[in-house]
Amino acid sequence: GRDAELATLQDALRACGAQQRAQVVTLLGDAGVGKSRLVEEFLEWGGQQPEHIWLFRGRGGQEPGRRPYALIRDMLAFRFQIHDSDRAAEARQKLERGIVSFMGAAGAERAPFIGHLIGFDFSASPALHGILDNARQLRDRAYHYLAQFFEAATEVQPALICVEDIHWADDSSLEVIDYLARACERLPLMLLAVTRPALFDRRPDWGSEHPNAARIALRPLNENDSRSLVAQILRQIPNTPPELVDLIVSRSEGNPFYLEELIKMLVEDGVIVAEGEQWRVELARLAETRVPPTLTGVLQARIDALAPE
Incomplete structure (x- = not known):
């Protein structure tokens, strides 16, 4: 893009x-x-x-x-x-x-x-x-x-x-x-x-x-470019659910860094299971997930999810 x-x-x-x-x-x-x-x-x-x-x-x-x-x-x-x-x-x-x-x-x-x-x-x-x-x-x-x-x-x-x-x-x-x-x-x-x-x-x-x-x-990515970036990052998921792509694209608002951090949060929350060569999506977890509306919120959610030492 x-x-x-x-x-x-x-x-x-x-x-x-x-x-x-x-x-x-x-x-x-x-x-x-x-x-x-x-x-x-x-x-x-x-x-x-x-x-x-x-x-x-x-x-x-x-x-x-x-x-x-x-x-x-x-x-x-x-x-x-x-x-x-x-x-x-x-x-x-x-x-x-x-x-x-x-x-x-x-x-x-x-x-x-x-x-x-x-x-x-x-x-x-x-x-x-x-x-x-x-x-x-x-x-x-x-x-x-x-x-x-x-x-x-x-x-x-x-x-x-x-x-x-x-x-x-x-x-x-x-x-x-x-x-x-x-x-x-x-x-x-x-x-x-x-x-x-x-x-x-x-x-x-x-x-x-x-x-x-x-x-x-540099302007925010348009919707097509955002979808292309999501497809590139999640290429190991066969038939990525449209609702997952829609969620990531709409919430990231064309900001590539926010988009990538949002995907990392979904991995950490178990929505996206990144294991082996083929990843999968837990749709039940996706329905329960509350996505913070801001980049700061996403970053804080990722920090909060870190297991204590």
Whole structure:
């Protein structure tokens, strides 16, 4: 049910390489509507293309204590395999080696600026001598070096920056993403920003100023697509009872996540018996089952059904 949206993403990635111009795509939708599933399908397709693509991936979060520029840190940590469990010195080395691998010797001088901005402690680096007390200059140079980094990366092959849940991202991270979209306009780079509508309460003009900007609004699945999804999930049930399909489709209201959680609840309640290669439906149990009217209710019902340890 998302073929048109997937094709739009695919066209944008092709265009950034063919036109040597940045493409900025915002994928917009409510919770559970299928954004993550579409992104994974798109990235899987991208990984199968003959032309290799540098992938940088980050995610906004609500965790307490997240630093400014956390989204940018996530992107580079993903690319350079920097883990939270790494010692500070090891994390700095991975970042510096990664940047040098794209920028050459100049990267060794630029990495401390980028790293220090995004929360790695490069305060002992000679490159930052005399500038640590000037936060604005450090920030401006780090921004500039980040743009140079992506310029160097895309000399070899296109790059894809995929940032998800940016409605939870800190403002400083959003500023960097917006800066890169403008500074890298003439590079074969695709920026895919995935968000809920809440982002536009903070940033009503998000993405609109870029010449190659597109916005994909994911709507709830229509009835036919919902029925197709139910049939796919319940394909191990021969002759699925129509009343079961009707119940799932009507209550899920086109929300794929709600639909899947509702099916899981019906399995846990014994309505759907998922044993072996052929599943079955207990119609008597179905008639007795009360389905919560909201996703929150379904999730709570599943939690309540968990057996105590």
